[in-house]
Amino acid sequence: MGNKTALYDTHVACGGKIVDFGGWDMPIHYGSQLEEHHIVRQASGMFDVSHMTIVDLAGDDAKRYLQYLLANDVDKLKDVGKALYTGMLNEKGGVIDDLIVYKMPEGYRLVVNCGTREKDLAWMEKQASGFDIVLTERPELAMLAIQGPDAIAKAKEVLAGEKADVISTLKVFQGLESGGWMLCRTGYTGEDGLEIILPEESAVSFWQQLQTAGVKPCGLGARDTLRLEAGMNLYGSEMDEDTSPLQANMAWTIAWQPEDRKFIGRAALEAEKTDGVKTKLVGLVLEERGVLRGHQKVIVEGVGEGEITSGTFSPTLGYSIAIARVPMETGDSCSVEMRKKLQTVKVVTPPFVRNGARVYK
């Protein structure tokens, strides 16, 4: 028996097929992962992501602490509500976790993964010495993602009044509080939408109101095919403690300036950059039958070998796509070892799909 979110009974009542997900009993789908995927691309779907870990940070040194803890620079967060995507690195430049940090009126809020919760919290505590900060985990908060072209309109329909007004003002990658809820225009699907952090006692009624308004419950299976089409990284697949952000398409999340900001992992990243980064993450496309899967071997003729980090059938495109770690010199095609046969695939630059349509060339 794993951990259960406030919505567990609701998922079961909605026909959710429950699986273990990083120690949590979560719905993988409610009947058809493909249908749920298409609903998010074409209308709106909702996901329970309450298993994510929310940590609030306060104290006089909060900013200075995060500037040391994170590879991206929270000094970029000039206004309350602004969000920043970043890696939290170890000393050798490997990614302990990827996370979103929001600037809050009284400090910062960090949203980290569920499977990495314990090591993340231990690491954050360990690095806190010498800083005047207070870290507070918020397990009493639930989190719902409402995603799709109709998501914002549906959420405003259900949340008439002040919260709907706040949603109207939100810019992309911004989250603002209203009446104890936090309304964030973020997501993990490549569609417009919201992630809403709310008290867990309100989660069931909000979910049911959204469902009545026509927002379809979607499981974490569709969340994975959606994020992969959107070319977004998944912790433990595209990156981990032995992979630097330079090897994980996350170079854009490293704030090198100002040069005197000594964040954890900086020296290792600088050394890696000087030596030359050896691998890169690319997109793979197989337009024929068959499905690319994680851990399949990639062979780049005359160059070397790599590995698929995430592979799936793309419901939007109708064929298989993958993200793979390959040698830096890899060109526009390579082979994948699939079920003992070599299959030629196209190398592309993710994302594969944005706003419901193919975008890779």
Added chain:
Amino acid sequence: MSNIPGELKYLSSHEWVRVEADGTATIGITDHAQDLLGDVVFVELPEVGAEINAGEEAGVVESVKAASDIFSPVSGEVLAINEALEESPDLVNNEPYEDGWFFKVKLTDESDLESLLDAEAYSAACEDEDH
């Protein structure tokens, strides 16, 4: 609870076989199997005319979740494959015992059928797997 028709024979690897009135055998995967796999997106089937052997790989079913080998419960010559699966692989999910069948075989050895599981034994095998 999965649908396990009483008149069919089964492999513990979740294939079913139905002996038709003309003596040919139709093969597919069970309701329990399609439920475990999730949405089926491709099915690779043997070629018509191919000789296949009982217990050996005869194709592959790919779902959003995983690729699984299809084993033939019987030996024989492949008489027909279900071409509708090319356009509509979801037939495997929606009608695993009817329009979601995989291929038909002309039996070479009817005694193959004797070693297969009946519905009760297959149901017990599924329960064991779940626990």
